[in-house]
Amino acid sequence: MPIVQKIKKKYAKRFRKPIEVFLFHAVTEEYDEKQNMLIDWSQTEDFKKHIHVLKRRYTFVSLEEVYRKLNSRIPRWRRYAALTCDDGFSSVLDVLPFLAKEGIPVTLFINPKYLDGVSHREGYAENQQYITHDQLWALTSPLVTVGMHGYEHDDSTKKTAEEFNWSVEKCKELLQSHPRFVPYYAYTGGRHSDLTQQILHQKRIIPLMVRGKSNTKYYGAIERRPIDSYYWEKTLKNIGMSDS
Numbered sequence: 001m002p003i004v005q006k007i008k009k010k011y012a013k014r015f016r017k018p019i020e021v022f023l024f025h026a027v028t029e030e031y032d033e034k035q036n037m038l039i040d041w042s043q044t045e046d047f048k049k050h051i052h053v054l055k056r057r058y059t060f061v062s063l064e065e066v067y068r069k070l071n072s073r074i075p076r077w078r079r080y081a082a083l084t085c086d087d088g089f090s091s092v093l094d095v096l097p098f099l100a101k102e103g104i105p106v107t108l109f110i111n112p113k114y115l116d117g118v119s120h121r122e123g124y125a126e127n128q129q130y131i132t133h134d135q136l137w138a139l140t141s142p143l144v145t146v147g148m149h150g151y152e153h154d155d156s157t158k159k160t161a162e163e164f165n166w167s168v169e170k171c172k173e174l175l176q177s178h179p180r181f182v183p184y185y186a187y188t189g190g191r192h193s194d195l196t197q198q199i200l201h202q203k204r205i206i207p208l209m210v211r212g213k214s215n216t217k218y219y220g221a222i223e224r225r226p227i228d229s230y231y232w233e234k235t236l237k238n239i240g241m242s243d244s
Helices: 003-015 044-055 063-070 090-094 096-102 133-137 161-175 194-202 232-238
Strands: 020-024 026-028 041-043 080-086 106-110 144-148 181-186 206-208
Touching (some): 026 044, 044 096, 063 080, 106 181, 161 194
Parallel strands (some): 026 041, 080 106, 106 144, 144 181, 181 206
């Protein structure tokens, strides 16, 4: 490796700490198979414990601040992280006061088709409850931002360019009047393609993946790691932390 590359790598390791973006879904006191799925659920006290564990290492900032830092040449001395939540399950409303008390910003990625509160997505648990339009618009805290998760919860890679473009535009149309709206788009399940990436970039919308990677610089998308109970131990191992 040339000496210049070695110096750059050493500089980056010391002065450009990677930024983590964490993802969660439903949070309830008890698991209910009629409303939850194990892969995207956390028990309330466990979720709070997970946040406290992560706060030992990371300074939490907004997703917008993460984007700014990844595009900046300014050295990063601290370890930064951001918190995101997909799908807009109504149970999330119960943990927002806890996150506010901890001073942790969170971005909620919403499927606006389900803003009637009870729309069921295909293949999901029955009777799942979603945040309603009125509940979402009542969230005006500076610690909460609202992003896009597609018009409905489906695989963007199975859509044609026209279908995906419609889904993005419909999602934006129904959410952009929210006072805390941000132009960020979380792919369902992280599933994406060169085509979906091209469409979002043309619209100047920031994509988010779920490939379990750290962010060192902005390379066309922001990576995330899940912290739902099902993935918690794996995520801790991948970031080199313990639960104790």
